Amino acid sequence: MIFERIRRLRFRSFRLSTKLMITYLLLTVVPISILGAISYYQYRKSIEQQFGEHMPRTLQLANMAIEKRMDEFASLPDLIYSSSEIISILRKEDYGNQSEKLQDEFIVNNYLTRTYINGNNPDIIGVFMATPDRLFASTRMNYAGTEPGQRHFDLGHPLDENGNAKLLFPNELDLRFENGRPYLLLMKQMTDFDNRRSLGTMFLAIRLDFIESVLGELENPEAAEMWVMDREGAIIYHTDQTKIGGTDPRLGEYPVLNGSFKSFTGNEPRVVSVNQSDRYQWVIAHSISSAALTERTDFYRNVTIVVFIVFAIITSVLSVILALNVSRPIKRLSSLMKHVELGNFSVDLKANSRDEIGLLARSFNSMIAKIRELIQQNYYIEIRQKEAELYALQTQINPHFIYNTLETIGMAVEEEETEQVVHMVTVMGRMLRYSLGNDSRLVRIEDEVQHVRDYLVMQKYRFGSRVDFDIALNVDGSRLHTPKFILQPVVENSIKYGLESVQGVRIAVAVNREFGAASGKQDIVFRIRDNGPGIAPDRLAGLLATIRSNSLVHGKSGVGLKNVHARIVMMFGGEYGLQVDSIHGGGTEVIIRIPVIESAESAQELNQGSERHHAINPNDRGG
């Protein structure tokens, strides 16, 4: 379904980099383009508007200039009033004979030539004076066609009642001058002021050079065209010479005749300004394409667009890079996460930056490292615990010990010391039961002490006076608990090294309650002191290092002590454990410090707590 696709196209389901890029586009490129486009169009519009207001005024000025010139021309016919001779000829209505008529015609034509053609008005190319039955004419150049007066009287052309000058445009006339010279015909009704009658009509043919000179003064860029047309749209002057005499078919459609408008009729929109002469009715039009008007703006627009595109590209690339910079580490992070998910912790998210991404990467790396470390730690603890248990197991069923004991028992049997044998067997049995007996790792101190006593008793049976011991249990051994098999390895060690000396060994075991500086409370302290050879200081340091080290050391030396220490630390934490003091040649003291464990239950809790504390195993995926 379409909705389904739309749903899938929803923003939130996009990838982060896509989102960033879209956001960038929405926040920068799109608003700036819209803003740019709007301001460009508004600016363009205001240029057109300004031009549209300015140009008609200019045209109006031009129109006024032309009108003024026209007015000058329009006043020229009045010159005739100053000649009473001409006026009286014009007043005449009938003639006795032809020669008289021709004589008058000669006089008037002569006058017209003198006054108008040879006057100081080079723009006048012809003058015609028409009365109902006569026509006087004088022209600067040859002409063809019907003289104006004839036609206009024939057609009953409406003359201006008020005697104002009126313009006739060539298209209304059948009169052509040499070279097709464009002209205007100024028509003026002449009045006999005294008799209040019409004298006739004077026509002045005026060439259009003066319009050209007026329009030429206007600032007129190449792209613009200007023309003057009459009220029917006939073009009487055009900057393009070939169009003179044509018509502007659209004049009727123009929405205004004094003002300007934008025309969309041609190939391209044009700004057309028009101004109509009130008196003479012609229309001056100026047309320029919008494009030419806004040419400079368009240039800036193009420059702006290019700059904008360049910037948009640059910033887009930057935003892509930025987006990738953000999203790539995240993508890598997610793929690394997958690896981690599958159990591979040897991953490294490289990030050199110091920003949030770098921070994230570093945090991730350190988190992975931590996890790895914890896993490893847990792993080693597990291993060590197994190993310790294995050792304890080994301790409890040490075949050497059993062999030696049995041999001792055998010897006693040979010597028939029955009582001794019975005692030895009893002790042996008790020891075995302790070793095999209940699985719990914590036992009552009493039992542990009993066990080490049994062990020492057995050793004493074997070595006689060479082994001597003393055990002082100064705490409530039946109530307090301790890990199993922590004393026997120490005592074993003391006997092993002590027997090497000639005079034998004396071992003192004391169990006390003491204040512990490390734990900050009362602890149970086991002290196992011997008068053996002691340990050389350098060896002692090595031994302590071995005991405290985390690494698994295989080999005889110090393994037992290390095992004890490790088990205690594992169960109770670093503030507890085993410590060795020794004077070379003067004996050794081993101090085992454990917390006060009141009951088996609390011991159990402690046990479990410590177990839970380390209970991170690799199969747990960290939910």
Added chain:
Amino acid sequence: MARVWLAAVFVVLLTLASACSPTGDYQILYDQDEERSAKERHPDRQYTIAVVPKREGLDYFEAAKDGAFEAAKELGVNVLFRGPETADADAQIRVIEELIEQDIDLLAVSSNDPKKLLPVLKRASDNNIAVITWDSDTDEEGRAFFINMVDPETLGRHLMDTLAWSTGERGKFAIMTGSLSAANLNEWMHWIKVQQQEYYPNMELVEIAANNDSYEEAYASAVRLLESHPDLAGIIGNSSVGPPSAAKAVKEAGKQGEVKVVGLSTPNLMRDALHDGTVQVITLWSPKRLGYLTVALGKNLLDGTLPYDGQFVNKVGNVRVKGDMVIMGEPLDFTKDNVDQYDF
């Protein structure tokens, strides 16, 4: 939500697009006519202009009336042309009083007396009626301006000259004037005398006869002049009534060519007398033109335009202005050669 946003963006874009694209072929940027039409154009009210001649029934004033009505038709104003039966100031005052009652806008008077008319003209002014004078002036406080047909000095001197040409610069002559109170006639008379004293020592003014612009009175006084001055060389008719009456009297007395007649009158009245040689030269202007000019300048005044020197008045030509006097043009001389060109 996303669809709502999309729709909103779409609407905005559409609005922008429609703002940028034209609605038709043309889009008006600027309309000057709108601004122009915003400036209020006071509607053309039809004015009523009352033109008062010195008296009715004279050819001269009939011609002026023709001109006034021609102007009324062409300029679109309403013209009342009304004068007294006789060229008498009191009668004229009555006519003016009647006109004041008639909701007129402008009063143009050819005054029979420069002083007597002042109160009634003042009343007209108080009634919001503009007052001008034509043909014959009042004192200047009575009117806005005076439309004179010719420069009085030029005319007066010229009338003297025409008589001097006719009589060979010698002999006795008399002046026939209209009313002794008419300002224009008196001024012309003044210049006639000045011209005679300056240039024509051999000529002598023997009498000034007033006729109140009445043909009967004028004829009677002409007859009397011929009788009481048998050696009279010429008569100057100072008003349009004078020359025809003088010509008639001269003709009847059989003194054609002996007593020269010149002066101011219309060609129509004098045509025959000119042709048969009783009258040598007649001087005048076109009263039609004067009537037309009076109405035209009256309308201009109501429109708020005062005449100015060199102004071209349509169908009248250029006028001159001296102070508050408008001068229509130069005097025309009619002789037997050109009198047929004129029909007033």
